[in-house]
Each structure stands twice: as structure tokens, then as C-alpha cells.
Amino acid sequence: MARTGKEYLDGIRDDGRALWLDDERIADVTTHPALRGAAQAIADLFDLQHEYADECLMDDPELGEINVSHLIPRSKDDLRRRRVGLERMARSHAGLLGRSPDYINVTLAGFAGRADVFAMNGNEQGAENVVAYHRHVARNDLSTTHAIIHPTVDRRLPITDQHGEFAVHKVGETSDAIIVRGARVLATLAPYADELVVYPGQPVPKDCPQHAVAFGIPMNTPGLMFLCRDPYSVDAPAFDRPFSRRFDEQDAVVFFDDVEVPKERVFVDGDPEIYMKVMSTGWTANIMQHTTIRALAKLEFAYALASKMVEVVGDRNPGSSMLLGEIWTYAELTRSALEAAEAGAYEWGNGTWFCDERPFRALRPTLPGWFARVRELYEALGSHNLLTTPTEAELADPELRPFIDRYLHGADVDAVERARIYRTAWDFVGSALAARNFLYERYYLASPVRTYGLAHMATQKERNWDEVVDDVLERGLAGPMD
Numbered sequence: 001m002a003r004t005g006k007e008y009l010d011g012i013r014d015d016g017r018a019l020w021l022d023d024e025r026i027a028d029v030t031t032h033p034a035l036r037g038a039a040q041a042i043a044d045l046f047d048l049q050h051e052y053a054d055e056c057l058m059d060d061p062e063l064g065e066i067n068v069s070h071l072i073p074r075s076k077d078d079l080r081r082r083r084v085g086l087e088r089m090a091r092s093h094a095g096l097l098g099r100s101p102d103y104i105n106v107t108l109a110g111f112a113g114r115a116d117v118f119a120m121n122g123n124e125q126g127a128e129n130v131v132a133y134h135r136h137v138a139r140n141d142l143s144t145t146h147a148i149i150h151p152t153v154d155r156r157l158p159i160t161d162q163h164g165e166f167a168v169h170k171v172g173e174t175s176d177a178i179i180v181r182g183a184r185v186l187a188t189l190a191p192y193a194d195e196l197v198v199y200p201g202q203p204v205p206k207d208c209p210q211h212a213v214a215f216g217i218p219m220n221t222p223g224l225m226f227l228c229r230d231p232y233s234v235d236a237p238a239f240d241r242p243f244s245r246r247f248d249e250q251d252a253v254v255f256f257d258d259v260e261v262p263k264e265r266v267f268v269d270g271d272p273e274i275y276m277k278v279m280s281t282g283w284t285a286n287i288m289q290h291t292t293i294r295a296l297a298k299l300e301f302a303y304a305l306a307s308k309m310v311e312v313v314g315d316r317n318p319g320s321s322m323l324l325g326e327i328w329t330y331a332e333l334t335r336s337a338l339e340a341a342e343a344g345a346y347e348w349g350n351g352t353w354f355c356d357e358r359p360f361r362a363l364r365p366t367l368p369g370w371f372a373r374v375r376e377l378y379e380a381l382g383s384h385n386l387l388t389t390p391t392e393a394e395l396a397d398p399e400l401r402p403f404i405d406r407y408l409h410g411a412d413v414d415a416v417e418r419a420r421i422y423r424t425a426w427d428f429v430g431s432a433l434a435a436r437n438f439l440y441e442r443y444y445l446a447s448p449v450r451t452y453g454l455a456h457m458a459t460q461k462e463r464n465w466d467e468v469v470d471d472v473l474e475r476g477l478a479g480p481m482d
Contacts, residue, residue, distance in 0.1 A: 002057050002065045003141040004050060005043030011194055012039070012143070016220035019191055019252075021228045029191040034231035041093065041246040042143065042192045045100055048092055056085040063139045069102035070138035072113040073353040076345045079289065083342065086293045095298025096247045098440055099188040101143040103290055104197060108134045110286035111199070111267075113352030117281050118267055120274050130267045133216045137195070144216070145193035147184035147254045148201025168198060168256055169210040170270060177260040178269060180213060183253060190226045190252035193219055200279045204272045212275035214268040215261045223259040226252040232433040239392040242424050244433045282348045288360035291445065292338045295367055299331035302374050305428065308421050309381055314411030323377045330370040337363045361455040365448035371441040378429040382422065386430060389423045390415065
């Protein structure tokens with residue numbers, strides 16, 4: 001059943017998880033000063049699904065009331081239904097929570113829908129486990145994190161050696177479990193998750209079957225350890241840091257110290273072919289609906305906030321309007337790609353429907369550049385105004401307030417409103433959390449260098465592009481020289 005925020009917070013106060021921040025093993029993420037803000041933000045999402053139940057929740061005849069992100073799409077209507085709920089959740093955090101629980105929910109729903117891929121090469125039990133795990137997460141409304149990238153140790157080595165002892169790999173098994181060792185990065189949302197999912201992310205060579213493992217386990221599994229990065233959360237009033245106080249979803253390196261994974265939770269065990277196939281048979285078409293909806297919410301917020309920045313200081317410069325139009329263009333192109341992908345949705349196999357992947361292939365490597373450009377546009381639009389922003393405490397000071405009111409008001413707004421807008425803008429593009437978020441946007445869907453290349457290779461297989469050239473040449477438009 002769909003949990004409330006309180007039920008979620010109670011659930012992540014479990015005993016036994018090894019979560020480290022600096023040199024401290026965290027006993028309770030819901031009360032730790034550097035972690036409690038985001039814990040509450042995630043809890044708010046669990047409450048939001050009840051507040052907007054008609055959009056975010058659905059009744060499943062076997063699982064009961066579940067979040068729409070758990071839906072396995074069986075038609076275009078299902079994809080549209082899912083979009084409504086995902087939009088509601090993304091807009092509540094302005095797209096700043098890239099790994100809100102609904103992200104992995106959508107991934108697992110896609111895996112369960114295409115369980116036939118996991119069933120290849122006699123892996124029927126692994127396929128059954130994928131379906132059962134999806135149902136387990138949906139029924140209990142769990143928050144999950146994932147770790148899908150191998151640690152970078154020495155790029156001079158061939159890929160088989162780079163994997164070696166560093167990446168997660170199977171080292172043995174018992175009658176009812178496999179034993180894994182190594183490390184994975186980067187488990188975003190780790191402090192706020194009930195379970196960890198390990199699934200394909202980077203290629204595994206055919207001669208490294210021990211690295212071709214996929215599974216899901218509780219966060220407090222013995223031998224599992226999480227090392228968090230520096231926190232960017234700020235314990236400050238909402239007026240001063242509206243995002244940094246609540247939306248630092250954290251990122252963690254995961255160490256596996258001979259972790260026993262029950263066999264009923266193993267999806268892939270030593271089969272590189274299945275491991276590689278999983279991510280090339282609908283993963284992009286499925287998860288990019290979610291990530292595009294979130295990106296659209298973020299870009300629309302960026303445009304609306306930037307427009308407010310210009311408005312509060314009475315900026316009617318045509319150059320500023322041009323920069324605002326550029327931000328709007330990125331949002332509109334993102335919306336158009338989403339509409340095109342959903343309109344072209346079709347059955348990918350096993351009765352499961354995903355979007356048309358082609359618009360997403362174009363968007364996947366392009367969005368990172370757009371987000372980087374938005375940051376530049378904010379700096380150009382805001383300039384020094386981003387730094388002339390009194391805090392809530394300064395505005396409350398009776399000695400300072402008269403001077404702030406006199407010299408730091410806006411064109412048609414008072415000093416409080418002007419400061420509120422520009423402090424929000426700074427937290428959006430200039431704070432430590434903002435820097436992390438821009439790095440996240442640049443690489444969370446893989447390097448653009450790689451994804452542009454993947455887009456090219458996929459497109460070459462779908463169409464004979466020689467015919468496009470030959471059609472022009474045969475019409476005499478580009479013939480031999482006389």
C-alpha cells in the first residue's frame with residue numbers, strides 16, 4: 001500500500017545499515033543535521049501522493065493501492081496516465097530531485113515488463129525474481145537507490161583489468177545465496193533508501209562473467225557499506241536557502257564486503273549476454289519518459305524564475321528578453337520531444353509499451369549542454385544582483401532594515417521580495433548544491449560523447465541513409481563535373 005511520509009521515515013530508521021558521512025556512522029538519517037532536510041523532502045513526496053491521489057495513485061487488483069510510477073505500461077493510455085503522476089511529483093521539487101523514488105520505480109516496472117529479456121539463455125528463475133522484486137517494491141512502496149557504475153581506478157588498463165577486483169563481482173556462492181565483493185558508484189539517494197538495486201549500467205566483457213550480476217537487497221544487508229560525499233545541505237531558513245536546506249539527495253560509494261545475496265533476489269548471475277541485452281531493449285525508451293518529465297519541470301521552473309529576476313528589477317532590455325527566450329526554447333523543445341516520444345509509443349515486446357526511443361536519443365546527450373547553458377544565462381541575467389541578497393536575519397535586524405528597504409528594493413516590489421527571488425536564483429545556480437546538480441545533469445545519463453555515438457549507431461541500423469544521398473544524386477542535383 002502507498003505509504004505516508006511518516007511511514008516512510010519510520011521505515012528508513014532501521015537498524016544495521018552502515019552509512020558513513022565523514023568519519024561518523026549515521027545512526028538516524030531523519031535527525032542528522034546534514035541529512036534530515038532531504039529526508040523530510042522525500043517524506044513530503046510520500047504525502048503528496050495521497051494529497052493528489054487521483055493523479056499519483058492507482059488501484060492494482062493484486063497489489064492494492066500503489067504509486068503510478070510502479071505501473072507496467074500496456075498501452076499509450078498507460079504511458080499518459082503515468083506521465084500525469086510523474087509530472088505532479090517533479091513539479092513539487094522543480095525537478096531538483098533527480099533520483100526521487102519514482103525514478104527506480106519506473107526502471108523496475110520496465111524490467112518486470114520485459115522479463116522475457118531476463119529469461120534468455122535459461123534464466124527463467126532470474127526473470128521470475130525480477131517480477132517478484134518489482135511487486136515487492138510496489139506493494140511495500142519502498143524507496144530504492146541504485147549503483148550501476150564501476151569505480152574508475154586506472155584508465156590505462158584494459159577494461160577487463162579495470163573491472164578486476166575493484167568492480168562488484170561474484171566470488172562464490174552457497175546453497176541459497178551468491179557472494180559478491182567490490183565497489184559501485186554512485187548511489188544517489190542512498191541515505192534515504194530502503195533497498196539497493198544493482199543492475200547493468202556499463203558494458204561487461206564476455207570474458208568477465210563474474211561481473212555480470214544484478215540483484216536487489218535491503219540497505220542493512222551485512223557487509224554492505226555506504227560512503228557519502230561531502231554534504232551540501234545547509235541548515236538555514238527557507239528564505240535563505242530554499243533548495244539547499246531540503247534537496248541534497250546525496251551520493252554514495254558502495255562497498256560490498258563479501259555480501260551474501262539471496263538467490264531469490266538475483267536477476268542475473270554470470271551471463272554477460274543478458275546483462276548487456278537488458279539495457280538495449282527498452283531501458284532508454286522507458287526511463288527517458290521519466291527523466292524528460294523531470295527535465296521539463298526543471299526547465300520550466302528555470303524560465304519562470306529567470307523571468308521573475310528580470311521583472312523585479314524592471315529590466316526591459318531586448319538582450320534580456322533574448323536570453324529568456326533561449327531558456328524557454330530549451331523547455332519547449334524538451335516538451336516537444338516528450339510529446340513526440342509518447343505519440344510514437346508502441347509495444348516493445350511481452351505486451352509492454354514504451355515510448356518511441358528516437359526523440360529521447362536526441363535529447364539524452366543534448367540536455368546536459370542545455371542545463372549548462374541555463375547556468376550561464378542566469379549569471380548573465382542576474383550579474384551582481386545575485387550577490388546583493390540580504391538574509392532573513394538581516395531583514396529582521398532593526399538597524400539594517402531601513403537601509404535595506406531604501407537601497408535594495410526592486411522596481412515595483414519591496415526589498416523582501418527582491419531578496420527572495422534572487423536568493424532563490426542563487427541557490428538554483430550558484431550554491432554548492434547547484435554545482436553538484438549541474439555535474440549530475442551533465443553525466444547521470446552517461447557522457448554526451450558516448451550517448452551521441454550510441455545515437456548515431458542506433459540510427460544507422462534503423463534506416464538506409466545511403467538512399468537519402470542517392471535520391472539527391474540521381475536527380476542530377478550533385479552529379480559529376482563536366
